[in-house]
Amino acid sequence: MTKSATWQSIEAEVKRRISERIWKPGELIPGETQLAGEFGCARATVNRALRQLADAGLLERRRKGGTRVTRYPVRKATLDIPMTRKEVEQRGAVYSFKLLHQQLETPPDVVGKAMGLGEGHHLHIKTLHMANGTPFMFEDRWVNVTSTPDILQADLGETNANEWLIEHALFTQGDIGFSADNATREQSGALGVEEGQAVFVITRTTWNNEKSITHVRLAYSPGFEMQTHI
Amino acid sequence: MTKSATWQSIEAEVKRRISERIWKPGELIPGETQLAGEFGCARATVNRALRQLADAGLLERRRKGGTRVTRYPVRKATLDIPMTRKEVEQRGAVYSFKLLHQQLETPPDVVGKAMGLGEGHHLHIKTLHMANGTPFMFEDRWVNVTSTPDILQADLGETNANEWLIEHALFTQGDIGFSADNATREQSGALGVEEGQAVFVITRTTWNNEKSITHVRLAYSPGFEMQTHI
DNA sequence: GAGTGGTCTAGACCACCAA
DNA sequence: TGGTGGTCTAGACCACTCC
Secondary structure (H helix, E strand, C coil): CCCCCCHHHHHHHHHHHHHCCCCCCCCEECCHHHHHHHHCCCHHHHHHHHHHHHHCCCEEEECCCEEEECCCCCEEEEEEECCHHHHHHHCCCCEEEEEEEEEEECCCHHHHHHHCCCCCCEEEEEEEEEECCEEEEEEEEEECCCCCHHHHHCCCCCCCHHHHHHHHCCCCEEEEEEEEEECCHHHHHHHCCCCCCEEEEEEEEEEECCEEEEEEEEEECCCCEEEEEC | CCCCCCHHHHHHHHHHHHHCCCCCCCCEECCHHHHHHHHCCCHHHHHHHHHHHHHCCCEEEECCCEEEECCCCCEEEEEEECCHHHHHHHCCCCEEEEEEEEEEECCCHHHHHHHCCCCCCEEEEEEEEEECCEEEEEEEEEECCCCCHHHHHCCCCCCCHHHHHHHHCCCCEEEEEEEEEECCHHHHHHHCCCCCCEEEEEEEEEEECCEEEEEEEEEECCCCEEEEEC
């Protein structure tokens, strides 16, 4: 007899029963009370384990309906989105950046719509991020000066826009998109690659309670890969 | 006096205190016992709320060290990686696929190394996935016939390789990479786009307890964007 | 209506690790 | 080595939803 079941041991055992098809996809598994009896632990412990697996997408749970093995598991991958400085340093390189453009302008419709902006000028910033002095990523950013007027006083050549915003304008939510694009003339020029080279693009809009803060488009140097593990 | 604090209300309140800088980055926040007193609830309830925020990357917790507001929050985005069929159907389109190639071959070194394979032939499969009859994604897959010999008997024109594997060879872990690439002649031909067009690429290797199952490279049609929310 | 999961409690013991 | 978070328990009530 082992000491006592931990939620992790229960999670592992349930995972095993799923992967070995003892409990098949779509099938109802025993209730929490029954499993607690089987594993000799409290129901809360079973609950913690099953909740974890439901969060991971392997189980589907419903009150009264019971717990089922997901038929078509939607794998959930968790991506870390670090500050670019950290991202570069994590690769063992020295981070630096160059402010290329900083001006109040009227955003294009696409950006204005994404940020829910009305008429008026907003801050347009272009920054080149470098690893060991070679171009790593080109950032094209718009900052809502209505929600974040203080940025007009910031020295963005000293602290880059991203880090300034992290420090001064925490966001509560954001939309992120990942895509691929052929480098525009501007991007390729900044990154020092041929026009048309495929670049990995992250588009992000962040908000603080219904008020948009910033919209940014990051074009990574060719060869960049974002990795994760599931 | 409200009924009683739920872990979600505590999570929201802590989030508010962080975003309004009542608790500043790097700062130690009160202990669970103290917060439980303040919110008038059990420590377990506070624990649940703080654990949730720690998982999200907003707090850092250490036994004896206490709980701190993360100085440089690493945002964690959760990506859903559905079956291609579901992905297409979710966009309101009709899914179909075409098996282009299916043969036992010697995998290139890159693939062999990624899958930890020795000498010998493995199954090479190429599939074109379509939405409403137009090319959506080109899949280039290798399947380890040592770990999954049954696939040699499968009719992959009937059920595509991905769905066959989901049904017959559940995996326990996997590595995923996201990148951008210029379409090769083969990819552009299959997708019906110009050679050199930027395509979004997902590379994935899956394992079942130390044994590799499959390695796949998915090239999405230009314009594809993978979205998420944080 | 009844059975399931969702949550809270009050208490306890333990593991880790900063002081 | 003491204080913090991590976890388990036994019980309770509630909310949802299937029958």
